[in-house]
């Protein structure tokens with residue numbers, strides 16, 4: 441039944457795409473529905489009406505991304521079927537979904553670490569076939585934790601040489617992730633690919649690609665960085681401070697990193713930090729990036745020009761530090777100001793004391 445249903449869903453999405461091509465105007469849920477719903481609905485009696493609707497929404501999404509990216513007119517080929525949350529019940533370690541006009545029970549294997557999510561209200565369910573295996577992607581609404589009352593802040597500077605440097609307002613380093621973790625990964629993957637390519641070339645005369653693996657690695661890395669940072673903040677009872685960034689920061693990309701850095705993005709890491717912080721009840725504060733990299737975190741002097749890209753030298757007090765580290769302290773201080781405006785924290789005395797942990 442699942443087999444037949446995903447085939448029907450695939451054909452249905454493609455019919456919606458053809459309808460869009462015939463529509464002659466920009467498709468939206470209203471005009472497209474009026475134009476073709478009746479005909480398509482009648483053609484697929486085996487699909488639930490909400491599934492036909494979801495096929496339409498998916499077709500509109502596919503069409504819009506095609507408008508943006510160009511190429512051949514899209515054809516939907518994925519082995520999936522979408523269900524609205526209201527049409528699915530989760531019970532007895534399984535899903536009850538509408539298939540071929542009936543409600544069908546599908547037993548689920550739920551990995552141990554995901555079991556706790558079954559208690560929450562679920563949303564959309566996507567059932568997907570990968571080779572001979574079937575997967576259910578179930579979205580759930582996890583309630584946000586009651587936020588902690590922070591005693592201070594952790595400033596986070598994101599960059600290329602250091603993907604992330606996090607420290608508190610006193611200069612104690614909380615976390616540091618160096619950019620060369622990406623270089624090492626890239627080199628490792630290139631060695632693997634070289635070997636694989638040689639084998640594949642000999643055997644089949646084809647090339648192997650690794651791009652998707654790089655993407656998965658970067659995604660995974662950002663998850664780990666975000667989680668480690670948020671747990672650390674929770675443990676130290678501090679709010680996380682990030683810079684409001686408009687587009688990419690102006691920083692030269694190290695040559696070695698260019699090959700893989702295009703896959704790594706600030707926006708993605710920031711999104712993951714914000715998401716996980718909500719989950720763990722850690723407040724996140726955004727501050728303006730103005731001056732954070734050029735101000736001396738020790739004495740507050742504003743340094744206009746730099747000879748060295750990597751090292752911060754203060755001509756006034758002689759403070760010398762890694763530039764990203766210096767910036768992270770400034771970000772932590774700005775965040776603390778912001779936090780003090782919101783709550784009644786004791787004021788920071790002795791702001792010019794020399795940073796520790798450096």
Ligand SMILES: [Zn+2]
Pocket residue numbers: 736737738739740741754755756757758759
């Ligand atoms: Zn200084």
